[in-house]
Amino acid sequence: MRPQAWKMTSQRLPEVIGVGPPRTATTWLYEVLKGHVGFPRGVKETDFFLRYYDKGIGWYRALFQDCPPARPAVELCPTYFVSDEARQRIAREIPQCKIIVTLRDPVARLHSHYRLLRREGWLRDVTFEEIVNSHLQGAKGLRMFDVSRYAFHLRRWQAAFGKDRVLVAFHDDLEDDAQKFIGDICAFIGIPEIDLAASPLTGERVNTITNAPRSRKLAKAVRTAMFRLRAHKLYGTINWWDRTWLWRLVFEGGEKFPGFDSALERRLRERFRSEVAALETLTGRDLSHWKESNS
Numbered sequence: 001m002r003p004q005a006w007k008m009t010s011q012r013l014p015e016v017i018g019v020g021p022p023r024t025a026t027t028w029l030y031e032v033l034k035g036h037v038g039f040p041r042g043v044k045e046t047d048f049f050l051r052y053y054d055k056g057i058g059w060y061r062a063l064f065q066d067c068p069p070a071r072p073a074v075e076l077c078p079t080y081f082v083s084d085e086a087r088q089r090i091a092r093e094i095p096q097c098k099i100i101v102t103l104r105d106p107v108a109r110l111h112s113h114y115r116l117l118r119r120e121g122w123l124r125d126v127t128f129e130e131i132v133n134s135h136l137q138g139a140k141g142l143r144m145f146d147v148s149r150y151a152f153h154l155r156r157w158q159a160a161f162g163k164d165r166v167l168v169a170f171h172d173d174l175e176d177d178a179q180k181f182i183g184d185i186c187a188f189i190g191i192p193e194i195d196l197a198a199s200p201l202t203g204e205r206v207n208t209i210t211n212a213p214r215s216r217k218l219a220k221a222v223r224t225a226m227f228r229l230r231a232h233k234l235y236g237t238i239n240w241w242d243r244t245w246l247w248r249l250v251f252e253g254g255e256k257f258p259g260f261d262s263a264l265e266r267r268l269r270e271r272f273r274s275e276v277a278a279l280e281t282l283t284g285r286d287l288s289h290w291k292e293s294n295s
Contacts (some may be wrong), residue, residue, distance in 0.1 A: 020078025
């Protein structure tokens with residue numbers, strides 16, 4: 001592949017942003033792309049266009065100033081997917097940006113998202129079934145369900161950036177043929193294909209969540225403190241914390257999350273059926289297995 005000419009490092013903004021949604025292998029993608037693209041200094045996701053936009057585009061630009069000139073600048077931030085504000089701000093600041101959307105079976109993604117929200121103290125100590133029942137009974141404010149409206153949000157990203165500048169990558173393809181999955185993403189970004197045979201992540205899952213926090217209040221307090229550190233770009237402190245046993249003690253020291261029964265799975269698949277059908281029409285992809293219960 002012929003090398004592309006990227007912008008000078010002092011003027012960098014990302015050429016590519018992976019917008020998620022959450023729990024769709026964006027952490028795996030980040031680990032694989034390291035050393036092949038330029039990521040924001042010290043962090044996978046800045047949340048700039050959602051949480052720190054009032055700090056100004058210069059604050060964001062400075063995070064990419066160390067990106068090697070020969071590599072494209074990339075950010076992966078799964079919280080952007082459902083945000084109208086984030087999408088509009090990216091389109092305004094970086095109108096030629098390429099967008100990567102990673103999609104996963106909505107039921108599996110929803111259960112994984114529930115575990116993430118429990119682990120970090122966003123949700124009180126409720127079961128997955130209780131959360132689902134609350135939603136199906138009309139409870140408001142449960143953003144984790146809005147995230148699974150894939151077709152609804154994808155249309156808006158395509159409208160903002162153009163279909164040719166929005167890549168849809170399916171988690172199913174990562175499971176079936178990880179090399180092709182990363183090859184398609186590399187081609188879209190504009191870099192040589194990464195050989196996964198040389199990667200320590202081959203066949204590995206990244207950022208799996210199996211246990212609840214030891215204390216929801218403590219997890220919530222630590223998570224709030226991390227947001228404050230992010231606001232001051234103290235990513236080194238956050239990264240040090242992530243590697244210690246204290247992190248695991250706070251966020252994963254509680255009971256193991258149970259699975260859920262086939263009846264609940266059938267209810268969820270029925271709930272998402274029309275949205276999956278709309279996604280099939282939008283992408284031309286057969287997603288029949290997302291509409292049928294696995295048990």
